[in-house]
Amino acid sequence: xxxxxxxxxxxxxxxxxxxxxxxxxxxxxxxxxxxxxxxxxxxxxxxxxxxxxxxxxxxxxxxxxxxxxxxxxxxxxxxxxxxxxxxxxxxxxxxxxxxxxxxxxxxxxxxxxxxxxxxxxxxxxxxxxxxxxxxxxxxxxxxxxxxxxxxxxxxxxxxxxxxxxxxxxxxxxxxxxxxxxxxxxxxx
Numbered sequence: 507x508x509x510x511x512x513x514x515x516x517x518x519x520x521x522x523x524x525x526x527x528x529x530x531x532x533x534x535x536x537x538x539x540x541x542x543x544x545x546x547x548x549x550x551x552x553x554x555x556x557x558x559x560x561x562x563x564x565x566x567x568x569x570x571x572x573x574x575x576x577x578x579x580x581x582x583x584x585x586x587x588x589x590x591x592x593x594x595x596x597x598x599x600x601x602x603x604x605x606x607x608x609x610x611x612x613x614x615x616x617x618x619x620x621x622x623x624x625x626x627x628x629x630x631x632x633x634x635x636x637x638x639x640x641x642x643x644x645x646x647x648x649x650x651x652x653x654x655x656x657x658x659x660x661x662x663x664x665x666x667x668x669x670x671x672x673x674x675x676x677x678x679x680x681x682x683x684x685x686x687x688x689x690x691x692x693x694x
Contacts, residue, residue, distance in 0.1 A: 514547035515588045516561055522546075526562035533685035534674065538643050538652025540636060544681035549580040555678035556603060556630050557584075563628075564601060566590040571615075573604020575632070603630045606657035617671040626688070629675045633657065636679035642693040643686070654684055659694040666691055 516522035522545040529541040548557030564570055569592045570585060572578075585591055596602060596614035609615075615627035633655070640655040641662075654677070656662060665672040665688055672688030686692075 512587060514549065514557065514584060516545055516558075522558075523562050526558040529683055530559055530562060530676070530685070533676065533683050534687055535685075536647045536652075537645070537684075537686050537690045538638060538648060538654045539684065540638055540654075541683045542681050543678075543683045549578065549584050551576055551578065551632070552581050552584075552603065553632055553678045554681045555683040556632055556676075559630055559676055559678070559683070560585060560591070560601070560603070561588055564589045564591040566592070568600045569594040569598055571596045571599035571602040573602060573608035575605040575608035576603050599627050601628050601630060603632070605632050610661075612661055612665075612673065615673050617665075617668060617673055620671070623670040626671065627673045629673055631657065631675055631677050633677050633679045636677055636682045636684055643690050644693070645691045646687075646689050648690070654686065656686070656692065659692055662686065662690075662692040663694070 526545055529543045533539050533541050543555040543558045546554055546557035546561055571594055609629055618626035637655045639653045641659055643652045643654055669688050674688055675686040677684045
């Protein structure tokens with residue numbers, strides 16, 4: 507194991523994990539809200555925000571899929587060392603990490619079942635930039651309307667039509683994090 511694989515985790519495990527988990531909850535509960543999350547230093551191409559999410563949300567029981575944009579031996583080893591999460595094919599993933607283009611087509615990921623809608627995948631989408639402008643959002647957790655720079659609109663509109671089924675998304679860019687649950691209405 508190299509130092510890169512061993513380093514870059516939470517410096518203060520319980521405090522940092524709690525902070526990252528709270529940021530994950532806040533952004534998913536308030537779509538369009540952007541939080542700063544710079545508690546992890548994962549190997550490239552993974553951003554600090556995506557790395558912190560993985561450390562806070564994944565363990566040996568949460569299979570992760572790495573899209574081709576993030577398929578990297580160093581990142582694989584870092585995830586294995588810090589979380590023990592198994593790396594799997596898209597259809598078996600509870601979490602998936604990559605750029606939007608590399609994660610597509612998104613219909614490969616679990617959307618839950620009528621009996622168990624919670625068995626859907628959560629996509630961690632790495633973006634070049636993440637801003638509170640662009641696509642208009644409304645629905646649960648949003649007072650009035652919000653905006654978020656999404657990579658496209660149609661896939662999220664299709665995903666909303668399946669509600670209560672569908673995938674959930676986190677968007678990351680550097681140390682920035684935003685969430686988009688399947689319950690959010692997205693307007694183009």
